[in-house]
Amino acid sequence: PLIRREDYRPFPWLVPEIALDFDLGLEATKVTATLTVARNARADTSQVIRLNGDGLQPLSVAVDGELVNDWTMDGGDLMLPLPGEAHEVAIVTEIDPSANSQLMGLYASNGMLCTQCEAEGFRRITFFPDRPDVLSIYRVRMEGPKAQFPILLSNGNKIAEGEGEGGRHWAEWHDPWPKPSYLFALVAGDLVARSDSFTTMSGREVALNVWVRAEDLPRTGHAMESLKKSMKWDEEVFGREYDLDLFNIVAVGDFNMGAMENKGLNVFNTKYVLADPETATDGDFDAIEGVIAHEYFHNWSGNRVTCRDWFQLSLKEGFTVLRDQLFSQDMQGEAVKRIEDVRVLRSVQFPEDSGPLAHPIRPDSFREISNFYTATIYNKGAEVIRMMRTMAGPAAFRQGTDLYFERHDGEAATCEDFVRAMEDGAGLDLTKFRLWYSQAGTPKVSADLSHEGEVATLTLRQQVPPTPGQPAKHPMPVPLKLALFDRETGTHRGEQLVMLDGAEKTIAFEGFAQPPVLSINRSFSAPVSIERHVPREDLVFLAARDDDAFARSEAMQELVVGHLVAAAGEGLDENERSEGRAAIREALTAILVDPGLDDLMRGELMVLPGETYLAEQMLIADPGRIHAERESLKAWLAGELGRELRDIHARASSVPYSLDRAARGARKVKTLALSLLAAGDPERTADLAAGQYDAADNMTDRQGALMVLAGFPSAARTDRLIDFYRRYRENPLVIDKWFSLQAMSLHPDAIEHVKALRQHEDFTLRNPNRVRALYMAFAGNPHAFHAASGEGYRMIADMILELDPINSQTAARFVSPLGRWRRMEPGRAALMRGELERIAAATGLSRDTREQVTRSLG
Numbered sequence: 127p128l129i130r131r132e133d134y135r136p137f138p139w140l141v142p143e144i145a146l147d148f149d150l151g152l153e154a155t156k157v158t159a160t161l162t163v164a165r166n167a168r169a170d171t172s173q174v175i176r177l178n179g180d181g182l183q184p185l186s187v188a189v190d191g192e193l194v195n196d197w198t199m200d201g202g203d204l205m206l207p208l209p210g211e212a213h214e215v216a217i218v219t220e221i222d223p224s225a226n227s228q229l230m231g232l233y234a235s236n237g238m239l240c241t242q243c244e245a246e247g248f249r250r251i252t253f254f255p256d257r258p259d260v261l262s263i264y265r266v267r268m269e270g271p272k273a274q275f276p277i278l279l280s281n282g283n284k285i286a287e288g289e290g291e292g293g294r295h296w297a298e299w300h301d302p303w304p305k306p307s308y309l310f311a312l313v314a315g316d317l318v319a320r321s322d323s324f325t326t327m328s329g330r331e332v333a334l335n336v337w338v339r340a341e342d343l344p345r346t347g348h349a350m351e352s353l354k355k356s357m358k359w360d361e362e363v364f365g366r367e368y369d370l371d372l373f374n375i376v377a378v379g380d381f382n383m384g385a386m387e388n389k390g391l392n393v394f395n396t397k398y399v400l401a402d403p404e405t406a407t408d409g410d411f412d413a414i415e416g417v418i419a420h421e422y423f424h425n426w427s428g429n430r431v432t433c434r435d436w437f438q439l440s441l442k443e444g445f446t447v448l449r450d451q452l453f454s455q456d457m458q459g460e461a462v463k464r465i466e467d468v469r470v471l472r473s474v475q476f477p478e479d480s481g482p483l484a485h486p487i488r489p490d491s492f493r494e495i496s497n498f499y500t501a502t503i504y505n506k507g508a509e510v511i512r513m514m515r516t517m518a519g520p521a522a523f524r525q526g527t528d529l530y531f532e533r534h535d536g537e538a539a540t541c542e543d544f545v546r547a548m549e550d551g552a553g554l555d556l557t558k559f560r561l562w563y564s565q566a567g568t569p570k571v572s573a574d575l576s577h578e579g580e581v582a583t584l585t586l587r588q589q590v591p592p593t594p595g596q597p598a599k600h601p602m603p604v605p606l607k608l609a610l611f612d613r614e615t616g617t618h619r620g621e622q623l624v625m626l627d628g629a630e631k632t633i634a635f636e637g638f639a640q641p642p643v644l645s646i647n648r649s650f651s652a653p654v655s656i657e658r659h660v661p662r663e664d665l666v667f668l669a670a671r672d673d674d675a676f677a678r679s680e681a682m683q684e685l686v687v688g689h690l691v692a693a694a695g696e697g698l699d700e701n702e703r704s705e706g707r708a709a710i711r712e713a714l715t716a717i718l719v720d721p722g723l724d725d726l727m728r729g730e731l732m733v734l735p736g737e738t739y740l741a742e743q744m745l746i747a748d749p750g751r752i753h754a755e756r757e758s759l760k761a762w763l764a765g766e767l768g769r770e771l772r773d774i775h776a777r778a779s780s781v782p783y784s785l786d787r788a789a790r791g792a793r794k795v796k797t798l799a800l801s802l803l804a805a806g807d808p809e810r811t812a813d814l815a816a817g818q819y820d821a822a823d824n825m826t827d828r829q830g831a832l833m834v835l836a837g838f839p840s841a842a843r844t845d846r847l848i849d850f851y852r853r854y855r856e857n858p859l860v861i862d863k864w865f866s867l868q869a870m871s872l873h874p875d876a877i878e879h880v881k882a883l884r885q886h887e888d889f890t891l892r893n894p895n896r897v898r899a900l901y902m903a904f905a906g907n908p909h910a911f912h913a914a915s916g917e918g919y920r921m922i923a924d925m926i927l928e929l930d931p932i933n934s935q936t937a938a939r940f941v942s943p944l945g946r947w948r949r950m951e952p953g954r955a956a957l958m959r960g961e962l963e964r965i966a967a968a969t970g971l972s973r974d975t976r977e978q979v980t981r982s983l984g
């Protein structure tokens with residue numbers, strides 16, 4: 127059924143307390159749930175209580191201590207007649223965690239038991255009002271064989287434990303903070319902890335543990351450091367203090383998403399916990415720091431203040447992503463982090479916003495909430511709150527967030543509550559700004575600068591494109607940071623924030639004898655796409671000297687995007703091609719040799735726009751032409767700048783391994799130089815890459831070299847792939863990399879490689895990391911996925927059909943690459959659509975996949 131935001135009604139019952147008793151077993155776990163229920167005076171009265179269930183059968187139901195039989199089932203839900211004001215309801219169920227391949231609810235992973243309840247997994251454990259606006263205090267008792275489950279964890283504090291008969295033991299946990307069911311967690315298994323402690327600003331000593339399997343213990347140091355930094359930062363920057371004496375993190379190898387913020391017991395995908403220089407790249411280290419922070423920050427933005435219903439998901443996710451982005455900016459440097467965050471937004475969220483799955487950050491309806499854990503809810507949601515921060519300034523923004531936390535602590539709130547707190551606390555008028563919550567689609571803003579006499583005139587126009595269900599749009603307030611550069615001096619007269627708050631705005635700037643150079647949407651102050659017609663030399667100018675690092679990288683990107691879109695679109699004549707290329711060479715040379723740049727930033731400027739983003743810039747894209755043009759530009763640049771690139775590679779290779787900025791920057795430019803060189807001279811570069819691989823004393827260098835080698839046939843390729851596999855065959859996270867490198871390679875036979883890897887003994891559809899390692903990498907590899915034969919599309923569709931009965935949530939995530947069909951040239955469009963239709967025709971499709979396929983077909 128379609129669930130609508132406007133249909134929200136408060137639940138007729140309150141459940142102030144719940145006691146859960148688990149008799150643990152991998153194949154059979156018996157769950158006794160005892161609920162204290164009372165009428166909700168703020169809701170309509172009802173004589174029955176609906177307790178959500180998914181695949182459960184009650185073994186017994188008791189009300190106030192008496193067994194009852196007058197309950198019925200409605201779908202998976204238990205409907206229990208309940209007259210009167212307050213009762214105790216006790217229900218016994220039994221579940222089989224080992225059979226739970228969906229990884230929602232209570233499941234087995236590597237011999238341990240763990241839970242994932244967000245969004246609607248709790249109803250797979252016991253019958254309960256499984257909605258985020260029902261908050262309860264949890265008391266959890268669990269018991270099981272001690273040898274199998276030596277560690278027993280749940281939310282809050284451990285209040286008792288003991289030994290039982292026949293090698294059994296038990297533990298009792300109590301969480302003093304009322305929470306919705308999606309924040310419940312339980313873990314039981316053979317785990318060891320890295321332990322530490324943190325003293326909060328008011329002097330509370332918090333015990334910290336990162337729980338992993340024994341062999342992974344040496345790789346937990348970075349996660350622990352990241353946790354302590356996050357706790358400190360949230361106190362300093364947002365005034366948020368931790369509120370329990372214990373904080374546990376558990377790493378699990380089988381996990382649908384990145385991690386989960388369960389109160390006091392965060393459960394993580396191992397990918398976002400385990401790291402050491404030998405097995406994790408610099409990117410992995412950063413991602414771990416960011417995800418640890420994200421989940422920790424949820425303790426306030428998500429747990430203390432939670433969501434009224436799932437339409438408000440961005441209330442916690444958008445805000446928490448912004449918080450983790452600001453944290454990482456402070457840890458790693460603002461400019462590089464901002465460029466990376468915008469790159470993700472544009473390569474994932476922009477396509478979503480312009481495709482069949484477009485939805486506002488606060489959706490109006492859905493069928494399956496798991497499908498709405500999207501880049502729009504998360505990343506665009508973060509951009510929307512970032513705009514408020516830009517308009518208010520950091521100090522006033524902080525007053526707004528303080529007010530929000532103070533007003534809504536302990537409540538299940540809405541996006542509207544957040545906006546109102548921002549108006550009252552930060553002093554903003556967000557009347558029109560609310561459109562950002564209700565309208566989908568990436569606004570297009572055109573910027574035209576004209577010059578006459580001493581006056582430069584800027585004309586801004588915006589247009590919000592139609593999206594499914596939203597044919598006509600209103601203009602939205604768009605905060606644009608801009609600066610006008612004086613061509614002669616290379617300086618500007620100060621940055622200013624311009625609000626484009628209608629369809630059009632004209633601004634005059636006086637005192638420019640010469641036409642200035644416009645730098646606009648600096649630091650990406652608004653998540654819009656800017657359309658401006660500027661002379662190429664202005665972009666070269668900005669790429670060389672804009673003092674806003676983001677704007678500088680933006681100019682470089684625009685220079686390349688403009689060239690490649692024209693080349694892959696209407697085509698270029700010889701003259702246009704060589705002028706375009708020369709401008710790019712000039713800008714790139716300046717970047718390669720600029721002594722004022724640190725290598726991390728230089729690396730950002732060297733990254734060419736991706737093929738998905740290029741396709742996004744074209745009304746109808748031909749992925750084959752885009753790929754060919756982009757590769758040919760790389761080859762040409764490699765030929766022109768071979769010496770500079772080899773110099774960079776040699777210089778960077780002499781920097782010893784460390785995690786400091788300079789060394790990380792060196793590793794970044796080293797592999798970027800290598801991959802550019804590979805396009806120009808594969809043979810010579812194969813030697814260079816093999817050398818980098820053999821000399822590597824860390825995963826960043828080793829993976830970078832192997833990525834380049836995987837791209838073309840050579841003896842070095844085969845040797846190093848075999849070596850890599852042998853070295854790391856015991857480490858699943860590294861073997862994931864091995865699958866990914868081959869699936870995303872530029873090798874002409876990448877499709878064949880993926881087919882063979884599907885049959886590899888280490889491949890399994892049961893582990894989401896492994897599935898993503900092979901197939902997300904493949905779907906993100908344009909030359910293979912978009913093979914003109916349609917074979918790439920067929921492989922993804924086959925996999926979706928096979929995975930759907932096993933893990934529907936993960937299967938449904940692979941639909942969106944096929945959903946881009948409307949924007950492809952007719953041949954591929956028909957093939958993609960055909961695969962979607964084939965999936966749609968399958969019987970027994972999950973609600974998750976059904977919804978995505980139906981929306982994609984439109």
Ligand code: ARG
Binds near residue numbers: 420443499
């Ligand atoms: N709230 C988690 C986060 O930190 C995501 C969990 C979503 N899980 C799911 N199965 N949909 O972003």
Ligand code: ZN
Binds near residue numbers: 424443
């Ligand atoms: Zn989150």
